[in-house]
Amino acid sequence: MSALIDLATRLLVEAGRTILDLAPIVGVLGGFQFVFLRKRIPNLKRILAGVLWLAIGLTLFRVGLSISLVPMGADLAKALVEGGGSGLALLAFAALLGFTAALIEPTLVATADRVRDLTGGAVRPLALRVVVACGIGFGLLLGALRILHGLPLVWLIVGLLLVIALLARLAPKPVVPLALDSGGVATSAVTVPLIAAYGVAIAQALPGRSPLADGFGLVVLALLSAAASVLVFFIVQAWYQSRGGSGV
């Protein structure tokens, strides 16, 4: 019974936070609409209903995330480290966690759908999401490697930037902005909390590595790796198409 009350409290608190989160932007949009635009918004009721669903969905989602995947991921990370197991298990877990988290990232889902609309169906949403998720997984793999071996973050970033610069030259020009955005899009509501929990759990379980193992740096590596991954995907697709294959 107390667990139920606890859950209800969490939901209320999170609902409050969500309202607070949405308030400024609703104010901005409403303000600009009222002051500068003044013409009636089509489908206003539908849009307001959508905002309500969004708010409810965000609340449920954040609470659900915080009491399920986040603690589960953290417990697992801790167990993996303490089990004295191989760094390999840690790396595999990091990569898989990143991959699957990115796959369910709502902003990526919505973006992939939008890309499908914009390309007239030429880019399938699931394909794009899987490609981005692979990038995120790889980025987390790099991050975990960094934590285990104490590799400096900035050099890894510089390395990824050089790879991206090279890939961007090879890729069809229209896809570059999308690729660059993919990383930021995929690191939002799901991956950032999960990665943070994972990083903190590792930091606490690996004594003597504290500065590096703060878990920071994982997200930016994932972000850049995702951009590279999308570029590779489109390079391969363009190459494949130029040889007469059908699109993805």
Next chain:
Amino acid sequence: MRVEFVWIVWRTARDVAPILGIVLFFQLAVVGGAPAELTERAIGLVLLLLGLALFVRGLETSVFPLGEAMAEGLARRGSIPLLLGFAFALGFGSTVAEPALALVAQEAAAVLSNGSTSSPSLIAAVLRIGVSMALGLAIALGVLRILLGWPILWLVLPGYGLAAFVALLAPTPLTDIAFDAGAAATSAINIPLMLALGIGLSTLIRGREPLVDGFGLVALASLMPMLAVLLAGLVLR
């Protein structure tokens, strides 16, 4: 509408299945037993699923159409300062109360306040406002880019290069946090708004391709907060 909702829930369930599978696999293989607090975790997963479905649905029926309509409406008025002001306000307003950012700001403040006289909550608040302003500036810059047709690479790569350069030259305790701050700032609410703004503008303006020019805002929005926090680390050292 009902049927569509059911389909979204099904798709979400299908999407969450792999992550559930992975976590359960590791749970059983590594820990060798059921996770602690099984019921609570299970309920959490249901909430997660439902929340995701509702959220995506809400996005697609509100934020995208509204954002694009407003972007087009404001662009039609032909005032660039108005458009840039809107972009900035959008970025600032959608980020300032972002929980993920609040968390990162808290961590950064804890690191900074070791050995400083200011209170951590003040530092955290300053960081949040600073990051939100940086994000607002980024979106304004991104809109300018769309209007003027600058290639995105020319902004993003040198920007990240600058960030790496600053981090190498003057490492501070905030350096690592700075890099993640950008990704933390771009989250569930401002990303869809940025996309709506970018795509809306590109659809309206002649000579701009929505698929090509509509993107790039998120990349900039991830970059500027990074630079802002790196600079903050330098200044507050």
